Amino acid sequence: MLELRNIGFEVExxxxxxxxxxxxxxxxxxxxxxxxxITGPNGSGKSTLAKIVMGTEQxxxxxxxxxxxxxTNLDITERAKAGIGFAFQQPVRFKGLLVRDLLRFAAGKxxxxxxxxxxxxxxxxxxxxxxxxxxxxxxxxxxxxxxxxAMLLARNTKLSIFDEPEAGIDLWSFQNLIKIFDxxxxxTKGSVLIISxxxxxxxxxxxxxxxxxxxxxxxxxxxxxxxxxxxxVDACEYLRMEA
Ligand SMILES: Nc1ncnc2c1ncn2[C@@H]1O[C@H](COP(=O)(O)OP(=O)(O)OP(=O)(O)O)[C@@H](O)[C@H]1O
Numbered sequence: 001m002l003e004l005r006n007i008g009f010e011v012e013x014x015x016x017x018x019x020x021x022x023x024x025x026x027x028x029x030x031x032x033x034x035x036x037x038i039t040g041p042n043g044s045g046k047s048t049l050a051k052i053v054m055g056t057e058q059x060x061x062x063x064x065x066x067x068x069x070x071x072t073n074l075d076i077t078e079r080a081k082a083g084i085g086f087a088f089q090q091p092v093r094f095k096g097l098l099v100r101d102l103l104r105f106a107a108g109k110x111x112x113x114x115x116x117x118x119x120x121x122x123x124x125x126x127x128x129x130x131x132x133x134x135x136x137x138x139x140x141x142x143x144x145x146x147x148x149x150a151m152l153l154a155r156n157t158k159l160s161i162f163d164e165p166e167a168g169i170d171l172w173s174f175q176n177l178i179k180i181f182d183x184x185x186x187x188t189k190g191s192v193l194i195i196s197x198x199x200x201x202x203x204x205x206x207x208x209x210x211x212x213x214x215x216x217x218x219x220x221x222x223x224x225x226x227x228x229x230x231x232x233v234d235a236c237e238y239l240r241m242e243a
Pocket of ligand 1: 041043047048
């Protein structure tokens with residue numbers, strides 16, 4: 001459903017003025033309903049790759065195909081219309097905007113209270129307590145993350161992208177987040193692409209892709225990848241550090 005062909009991303013290094021390759025010849029495929037996790041060391045190019053799929057960055061070379069169509073030159077809005085959605089890194093918090101309004105915007109139609117509540121229940125929120133809450137600082141980081149996931153459910157995206165969903169939430173909320181992702185993987189029809197360092201998220205992946213220094217250095221099922229990740233000194237330290 002999503003295919004990246006020979007994607008490259010180059011920028012000019014501000015100090016040296018020389019070209020710097022952030023991503024090199026990335027080829028990857030995400031199949032319908034596949035739950036793919038991209039991992040790798042800090043600064044290896046994972047977020048840049050996510051941005052290229054969302055459409056907030058343009059690759060300097062290569063092609064992006066979504067459901068067989070070339071979307072390389074489509075902007076973020078056109079890609080959203082085609083069915084690519086992502087959770088905001090900085091959650092939207094607008095004074096006066098209610099959770100139910102956000103879900104309604106996401107769905108692109110009027111939703112009954114029952115429908116809005118069903119999206120919130122799916123992400124483990126006691127729906128009736130949240131549907132009329134204002135999207136402001138009174139919501140915790142973990143609650144906002146779940147509301148964003150509910151928003152993606154309401155949008156019925158074909159491909160949902162999450163860049164480090166674990167960032168900024170406490171251990172308790174993280175445990176719930178894992179349950180929600182696991183449930184998403186089992187119950188929803190769309191594909192999911194997650195950038196994560198967390199072993200617990202890697203554990204629920206259908207496919208794990210490792211990016212090192214701008215290149216895909218390995219990929220496979222979790223059964224194939226876990227022994228490899230744990231078998232190298234770097235990865236071992238890396239996973240331990242993240243635990
Ligand atoms: N527009 C840009 N101009 C210059 N450098 C950039 C640009 N975009 C990304 N980079 C650099 O590219 C490298 C990869 O960044 P990216 O954020 O994709 O890494 P990452 O793997 O997501 O890292 P992390 O795990 O720390 O989030 C970094 O060194 C970053 O500073």
